Amino acid sequence: MQKNRRLNWAPIMFLALCALLIAAALLFGMRALNTWSEYDAESRITPVPTATVHAIKVTRDPALVTNTPAPTALYMASGSAGAMVSELQEILLNLGFYTGVVDGQFGSGTRDAVKLFQQQHSLTADGIVGQMTWDMLHSGQVHRIEITPTPPATDTLAGNIPMLVNRENPIPEGFYPRNLVRIQDVAPEGLFLYKIRNLMAVEEAVNALIKMVQDATSQGIYPWQISEGYRTYEDQKDIFDNYVSNFMEDGFTRSNAVSATRQTVADPGQSEHHTGLAFDLTVPGEFFSDTAQYAWLATYCWDYGFIMRYTDDKQDITGFLGEEWHVRYVGLEHSKKMQQSGMCLEEYLQSLGY
């Protein structure tokens, strides 16, 4: 037994030594790993140095080696910084392409300005300043920014007949009426309440509205609030999209939400408010159809060149539910004829052969 026990000591010692070596190796390895991960984490948070204007060396033909320094290719792009970027910004600013600050930082504003400059100087519009762009900036061919002309304004009161805007007769995107004025600038102070600041409309229509509401007010019918006047295509798109998303939040499918919206809201391009000749008149806190203002308007608006544009009985023709608050300026000649005939605008224009 004793002999056997003594014989067993050597392998045990060997195994213990092995275990000790493995443990030491593990410990060392973990420390090394730890150091590495610390370094790695550190290197991740170390900011990448800002790209600066740098010159790329162009390889020269050894046969042509002289003592003159190697020619360099210029390169400036987003992230570049320095005095040359400032110079670039300064030039683009003077030519009208750049509207930002001259700070020597090549950001998105500088890039867009470079792109526009390149476009208008028949260069590849990549927003990168290479030698060609740089040379062009300093050449005699350089010219100021060319502004794309905006489409001309439309006289919505021109012609012999009132302008028609509805589902079948939309106006194009980019359309805008001539002679728009800010109602607050033209109307006497206190005559109107304004639901929206800076409401605009066509001057002649605003003047007719002022006269009408002054007369109503002098007869004791007030206050009058203007809720809507001229609306842009983009305004109408926002309104329409808002209605659709509200219906969808209530569980409507998209197509059902669009149909429901179309009951009361015109698609972009199909609203009469684009003409600058329509107003929504309201009384704060009241249903307009219940007010004395509405009763007065429905009786007398015709005497001032206005029509009640959307009435319940013409819903099938106009495509809109009755809107007691919506008046449209068509001019006195037409408003009186329409009052006498009882026709809505679509019927009236048809009767005239349009």
Ligand SMILES: [Zn+2]
């Ligand atoms: Zn309206």
